[in-house]
Amino acid sequence: MFQVPVGVSARHIHLSEEHIAKLFGSGYELSVLKDLSQPGQFAAKETVAVIGPRGQFDKVRILGPARGKSQLEVSRTDAFTLGITPPVRESGNIAGTPGIKVVGPAGEMELAEGVIVAARHIHFHTDDAAKWGIADKQRLSVRVEGERALVFENVVARVSDQFALDMHIDTDEANAAGVKTGDIAVILL
Amino acid sequence: MFQVPVGVSARHIHLSEEHIAKLFGSGYELSVLKDLSQPGQFAAKETVAVIGPRGQFDKVRILGPARGKSQLEVSRTDAFTLGITPPVRESGNIAGTPGIKVVGPAGEMELAEGVIVAARHIHFHTDDAAKWGIADKQRLSVRVEGERALVFENVVARVSDQFALDMHIDTDEANAAGVKTGDIAVILL
Numbered sequence: 001m002f003q004v005p006v007g008v009s010a011r012h013i014h015l016s017e018e019h020i021a022k023l024f025g026s027g028y029e030l031s032v033l034k035d036l037s038q039p040g041q042f043a044a045k046e047t048v049a050v051i052g053p054r055g056q057f058d059k060v061r062i063l064g065p066a067r068g069k070s071q072l073e074v075s076r077t078d079a080f081t082l083g084i085t086p087p088v089r090e091s092g093n094i095a096g097t098p099g100i101k102v103v104g105p106a107g108e109m110e111l112a113e114g115v116i117v118a119a120r121h122i123h124f125h126t127d128d129a130a131k132w133g134i135a136d137k138q139r140l141s142v143r144v145e146g147e148r149a150l151v152f153e154n155v156v157a158r159v160s161d162q163f164a165l166d167m168h169i170d171t172d173e174a175n176a177a178g179v180k181t182g183d184i185a186v187i188l189l
Numbered sequence: 190m191f192q193v194p195v196g197v198s199a200r201h202i203h204l205s206e207e208h209i210a211k212l213f214g215s216g217y218e219l220s221v222l223k224d225l226s227q228p229g230q231f232a233a234k235e236t237v238a239v240i241g242p243r244g245q246f247d248k249v250r251i252l253g254p255a256r257g258k259s260q261l262e263v264s265r266t267d268a269f270t271l272g273i274t275p276p277v278r279e280s281g282n283i284a285g286t287p288g289i290k291v292v293g294p295a296g297e298m299e300l301a302e303g304v305i306v307a308a309r310h311i312h313f314h315t316d317d318a319a320k321w322g323i324a325d326k327q328r329l330s331v332r333v334e335g336e337r338a339l340v341f342e343n344v345v346a347r348v349s350d351q352f353a354l355d356m357h358i359d360t361d362e363a364n365a366a367g368v369k370t371g372d373i374a375v376i377l378l
Binding site for chain 2: 075076077088119120147148149150151152153154171172173176178
């Protein structure tokens with residue numbers, strides 16, 4: 001049984017150093033609210049507002065540390081609320097994606113691109129991937145149990161010695177499957 | 190290939206005659222906005238507001254005709270917005286489910302129970318079910334294609350000579366699978 005813990009990602013934003021400065025002021029440093037499952041990653045105390053053509057979310061959690069490029073990750077349901085149609089993409093692959101207006105306490109900005117619906121994926125530590133014979137970028141099928149049991153196909157394997165074993169799905173996927181963070185999924189190998 | 194068209198159900202409400210009278214006035218008759226896939230069922234022009242302890246939706250579509258018992262069907266995402274935790278149930282099985290405040294143009298009321306997350310299901314005409322060897326209440330696995338391909342398990346078969354072939358899923362499920370109304374799913378028999 002190739003068991004993986006599930007982590008449900010609510011809407012969140014990653015910001016570049018430049019955009020943190022624009023939204024929070026020059027030289028501002030994010031504060032850690034909570035460490036995340038992936039080593040070095042954290043939920044920041046800080047939030048921003050994101051404003052789409054149809055609707056907005058007033059408190060979108062920032063995940064740190066700062067990245068090279070800013071990226072807003074939303075569910076399809078969120079995208080409908082905002083009035084935008086972002087594609088399903090792997091994190092970091094943001095070329096040609098929609099932008100959005102972002103508002104912080106010290107300033108606001110138009111993000112030119114970077115809104116995605118994150119492709120479901122599993123983080124594997126290199127040792128776990130080797131043990132189970134899984135390659136980086138491999139597409140996996142993963143089953144969850146329960147009254148809304150289902151098999152997710154096209155789950156992207158991401159392998160690194162910086163990763164801890166965790167399957168990331170968004171809130172639509174979690175709700176459709178009736179699962180929550182900490183539940184166990186099984187890779188069908 | 191046992192192909193079934195997908196119908197995505199957004200949040201909606203069914204009302205009893207008594208509740209239509211409370212919300213719209215005595216003797217009020219719903220108007221047809223659009224016929225639905227199931228014979229005799231329609232989306233009404235009328236909407237109501239539903240107000241939960243955490244949030245509300247101002248325009249929830251009424252589906253007609255009137256039913257014996259009122260029932261509000263929401264996605265898990267909607268339920269979170271409202272601040273309630275309805276169970277996954279088959280339509281009509283509302284004993285012990287949460288209630289909610291419902292507001293119409295002529296009055297408002299506390300629905301004592303009747304809020305559910307609808308269990309995904311397929312309507313089969315008796316002839317289709319017989320041809321494919323499917324029994325009423327049977328649990329089916331159903332696959333959808335695409336970049337968010339997945340297999341829904343525990344899809345309830347509902348068989349009647351009043352039904353037209355259609356698979357009903359909610360917006361969370363549609364978004365998780367990347368499908369929309371009119372797309373084709375395949376029953377894995």
